[in-house]
Amino acid sequence: MAAPDWFASPALQCLVTRDGRTLAAAEVAELLEWFQAAIPGGDLQMLDGLPLPVWRREVLPPEIRLRVTQLRGRMEPAALDCWTVALTRVWLEQLGIQTARKTAWLLPTIGLLGGGGAAALLGAHLRGENHALRCKGEVGIAALIEIGSRGALLELAQVATKCRTRERGAMARCALQRLATRQGLTPDQLQDRILPDCGFDSRGQRVLSYGRKTFAVKLNEALAPYLQADDGKRLTSLPKPTAKDDATVCAQAKADWKTMRTQIQQTTRWLSRRFELAMILGETWAPADFMGNFGKHPLARHIVQRLLWVTSNGEAGPPDLFRIAEDNSLADVADRTFELSPSCHGIRPVHPLDIDWETRAAWQEVFADYGIVTPFSQLDRPVFLVPPSQRSVTIVDRFPHPKVEVPALIFPLETRGWDRTTPHHDGVLEEHTRTFESAGVTACVSYEPGAFLGDLLGSPTQSIKSLIFRPHPGPAPDPLPLGAVPARVYSETMRDLATLVPAS
Numbered sequence: 226m227a228a229p230d231w232f233a234s235p236a237l238q239c240l241v242t243r244d245g246r247t248l249a250a251a252e253v254a255e256l257l258e259w260f261q262a263a264i265p266g267g268d269l270q271m272l273d274g275l276p277l278p279v280w281r282r283e284v285l286p287p288e289i290r291l292r293v294t295q296l297r298g299r300m301e302p303a304a305l306d307c308w309t310v311a312l313t314r315v316w317l318e319q320l321g322i323q324t325a326r327k328t329a330w331l332l333p334t335i336g337l338l339g340g341g342g343a344a345a346l347l348g349a350h351l352r353g354e355n356h357a358l359r360c361k362g363e364v365g366i367a368a369l370i371e372i373g374s375r376g377a378l379l380e381l382a383q384v385a386t387k388c389r390t391r392e393r394g395a396m397a398r399c400a401l402q403r404l405a406t407r408q409g410l411t412p413d414q415l416q417d418r419i420l421p422d423c424g425f426d427s428r429g430q431r432v433l434s435y436g437r438k439t440f441a442v443k444l445n446e447a448l449a450p451y452l453q454a455d456d457g458k459r460l461t462s463l464p465k466p467t468a469k470d471d472a473t474v475c476a477q478a479k480a481d482w483k484t485m486r487t488q489i490q491q492t493t494r495w496l497s498r499r500f501e502l503a504m505i506l507g508e509t510w511a512p513a514d515f516m517g518n519f520g521k522h523p524l525a526r527h528i529v530q531r532l533l534w535v536t537s538n539g540e541a542g543p544p545d546l547f548r549i550a551e552d553n554s555l556a557d558v559a560d561r562t563f564e565l566s567p568s569c570h571g572i573r574p575v576h577p578l579d580i581d582w583e584t585r586a587a588w589q590e591v592f593a594d595y596g597i598v599t600p601f602s603q604l605d606r607p608v609f610l611v612p613p614s615q616r617s618v619t620i621v622d623r624f625p626h627p628k629v630e631v632p633a634l635i636f637p638l639e640t641r642g643w644d645r646t647t648p649h650h651d652g653v654l655e656e657h658t659r660t661f662e663s664a665g666v667t668a669c670v671s672y673e674p675g676a677f678l679g680d681l682l683g684s685p686t687q688s689i690k691s692l693i694f695r696p697h698p699g700p701a702p703d704p705l706p707l708g709a710v711p712a713r714v715y716s717e718t719m720r721d722l723a724t725l726v727p728a729s
Contacts, residue, residue, distance in 0.1 A: 232257050236311045241304035256296075257334075263289050264330035293337050306340030307480045313339070313346045336368030341376035341421060342484035344369055345491060348380025352387045362393030370400055376421040376488050378404070382412070383491060386498070389639060413499070417510075417518045420496070423488045424481070425523030431485075433463065433478040436471035440478075442485070444527050446598040448493040450486050489524065496528050497600035500574050502642075504603065505717050506663045509537055509571030520549060531599050533588055535579055537571035546575060546588065548597075558587050577606050578712050609719035616708030621692040621719075626727035631676045631684040633726040641721050643670075652678045659718065660697050664711045667697040668718045686728045692718065 232254040240248045240256075248256075285293070297305065313335055316328070335343050351365045369381045381397050388394030398412070405415040424442075425431045431442040433452070440452040440463060452460040463482055466475040496519075502508070510518070519525040529549050536545045547555045547563045555563040565572075577585060589604045615621075635657070639645070643657040646669075653675035660667045670692045676684040693704040694714070707715065 231315055234311075234315055236315055237308065239304065239311060240308045241301050242299055243301050245301075259292070260334045261328075261330050263292070264333045297338065302340070303477070305338060306342050306484075307477075309335050309339035310342040310346060310480070310484060313343045317346065317350060332364055332368050333371075336371035339368075339372045339377075341372075341374050341488060342480075344372045344374060344377035344380050345484065345487040348377075348383055348491070349487065351380075351384045351393060362391075363396055366393060366396045366400055370404075374421070375419040376423075376492075378419045379416065379421060379492060379495060382416045383495060385412075386495075389644070413508075416495075416499070417514070420518070420522055420525055421488055421492060422523040423485045423492060427521075427523060429523050429526050433482055434474055435463075435466060435478060436474045437469060442482075442489075444489070444493070448497065448528065448600055450489045452482070492524055493528060493600070496525055500528065500532060501601045504574035504576050505713060506661060507573065507576075507713065508663065509573040512565055512569055512572055515572045520553065526553065528600055531597050532603060533575045533592075534572055535575040536565060536569045537573070538566050538568045544579075545569075546580070546584070548588075548591070558584075558591060560591070574603065576713055577604065577608050578716060607720060607723070609716045609723070610712070611707045611710070611715055617706050619693060619704035619706055621707070622690070624689045624692075625723045626725050627689050628686055628728040629672075629689065629725050630686055630728050631681055633728075634672065634687055634689075635676060635681065637725060638670075638721065643721070648678055649675070654678055659721070661711075661714045662697065664714050665697050666705070666710060666714050667695050668714065669693050669695060670718075670722065689722065692722065694718075 233250055237253055237257075238247070238250055240253055242248070300308075312331070316331055316335075332347075335347065339347075347365060347368055351362070351369075366381065366384070369377045369384075378401075382401060385394055385397035385401055388397065401412040401415065405412045408415065410418070423431070433440045433442065438455060440454055440460065443451055443453050443459075445451055452463065454460060463475075463479050466472060503510075519529045526549070530551060532548070534547055534549070536547075538544055545557075545563070545566060547557055550556050555565070557563040580588075585604055592599070592604065635645075635654070638657050638659075641659075643659045645654055646656040646658055648654045654677075655673065655675040656669060656671045658667050658669045671690045672687040673690050674685060674687070676687065694707070694710045695704055696702055
């Protein structure tokens with residue numbers, strides 16, 4: 226079998242053994258040729274309802290499993306991940322879509338050998354909106370499962386969330402559910418436990434080295450990573466090495482920065498969404514789980530320090546409010562050291578509806594004094610209350626922006642957790658729903674004349690017709706009076722509709 230030209234790509238000449246030897250170009254090409262010949266075809270088998278390719282390590286022929294195990298033991302782990310990152314980039318950037326689909330062995334190779342860096346690139350590709358997939362969804366999902374690192378499983382969770390209406394999103398949710406069930410957890414609990422630390426130490430710090438120079442990794446106000454040089458200067462990328470710098474150390478630092486930047490962005494984005502949903506739904510964590518999964522987590526601590534938290538103390542006393550300071554101590558509104566009550570059985574982000582205006586203003590002043598920017602709107606979040614005259618009615622028919630273009634209606638709603646209802650027989654979509662399971666309520670918004678699934682972008686401007694709330698679960702019972710809808714559910718639903726961009 227002839228070796229493709231790209232086997233000799235300079236980007237792939239970075240595979241280093243544990244004793245520090247860099248493999249020659251001919252050795253790298255031989256390794257790729259072996260995988261090309263050895264990996265089985267793309268047949269699928271069903272496992273708990275999830276189609277998985279037959280190249281997974283646990284079902285490979287013994288001789289192939291032995292070669293893979295020997296290779297992983299022979300290569301330096303960080304260098305092997307850097308090499309699979311390079312291989313992933315070649316696949317994504319240098320190979321045309323049709324050519325990439327013909328290299329059916331390449332993605333399995335990445336799954337068998339890759340680490341967090343390769344998972345970050347693969348996850349971003351599976352979530353991509355602007356180009357066709359270069360692999361079948363189940364192959365990409367299986368590759369993330371095979372990599373199996375914390376970062377890979379978080380990428381799987383991102384695919385499940387971002388691709389809600391696509392087949393690969395359903396596959397990712399199925400895989401997460403199966404993995405969580407095996408550990409006696411829910412998918413959310415599993416994801417809380419698999420957060421990657423992205424190389425940050427126990428103090429929440431990470432430093433990249435050029436030998437004589439170092440660069441501290443920081444997060445800006447928007448939780449985006451940047452570099453801080455020894456002189457305090459902010460950098461968005463590592464500078465070009467000089468003759469005085471160690472070339473090998475510099476190359477490793479650049480590879481680490483490229484990988485971790487993507488991982489940090491994905492992790493912080495997921496965590497921000499996780500905490501916002503917990504605030505909306507009233508989800509709590511046991512104190513030990515909260516501190517173990519987030520408060521002491523090297524990366525998550527940077528996010529929890531930017532939010533205000535409230536405790537659930539049962540009948541033993543009123544809830545307490547606190548923030549987490551930079552030294553990881555707890556502080557109250559007067560900046561005094563705060564200790565959790567022995568009766569505390571839950572912690573969650575506070576919602577503005579949980580506190581009065583005076584308390585809210587006091588904490589806003591504290592956050593302003595410390596220059597704390599929250600990852601999502603919390604204390605400054607607008608709230609919507611049911612007007613007293615509307616508490617007995619069952620329908621909302623007046624909206625801040627009643628006319629909205631289809632892209633500005635459907636896609637923002639689905640990003641915020643709304644689902645499409647079954648379209649009419651002619652393919653016209655006229656309703657979206659959002660279920661608040663913990664509150665036992667489903668919100669239903671309808672619009673007209675409806676969006677054509679076959680041509681969403683070409684559909685006419687929609688008029689939001691009505692909003693109702695129904696008990697959940699249940700077979701479409703009568704709508705609830707607005708006064709019976711939980712305050713946070715009503716407020717968040719109206720906020721979703723109020724933030725839609727009106728038609729010009």
